[in-house]
Amino acid sequence: MTGRILVFDSGVGGLSVAREIRALLPAAEMIYVADDAAFPYGNWEDAALADHVVALIGALTGREKPDAVVVACNTASTLVLPPLRARHTLPFVGTVPAIKPAAERTRSKLISVLATPGTVRRDYTRALIAEFASDCHVEVVGSAALAPLAEAHMRGESVSDAAVFQEIAPAFVEQDGRRTDMVVLGCTHFPFLRPQFERVAPWPVEWIDPAPAIARRLVTVMEGLNPPPGEPTGVARLTSGRPWPPALVPFLRSLGLASD
């Protein structure tokens, strides 16, 4: 499958989605944009963030002319997918907390959503819980610190177990002899901290990362494009306001990504 895909996040977290896209669509051209000048999005005020992201994606799509856009950011997707779809004819694939699969898989009926403060307070997230998990207790845990900690980790800095534990501990709930068994990774940065989450977790849980499902959704969208996208290039490039963390370079290479 060919075509040009614009993948967008506030920072490098969206690379957890980009690597899945790369695996399924190796011949497509991927342009990954990190809005680091505005990172982190988690604490932005909603209206200001919506205006900012809509304007930025408008400028990027005008310049890059992608066939599809992946908003690889829950904090942005839960806010701006409706206005983006209203303004543009090109397809947008969003990233929103994977509450439906968590509700389908839980046995204890205690699930948690670990995300940014912005994502957990969104009506969009509340609506997903009401629609798919009304028979569960859903603990929503907003952390402003974890996305920056994930970026620090990706820059090769050491991130203490204590700092991570403090952020994830509220996601572990015990109720009437039952325990949380599913934790939704509701921020695309978090899969990069998953080994540390697993190490410091009070008990084992299933960590749900929506990235593979997002990549599959993108494949379906690309297959449905009319006219079909152009020549295969397999090129991928990165755009960001600052140099890429050296610790990320081997990972970027493994994705075939070159920084501009």
Ligand code: DGL
């Ligand atoms: N990676 C983003 C998300 O999925 C947000 C991180 C941030 O900018 O706070 O929500």
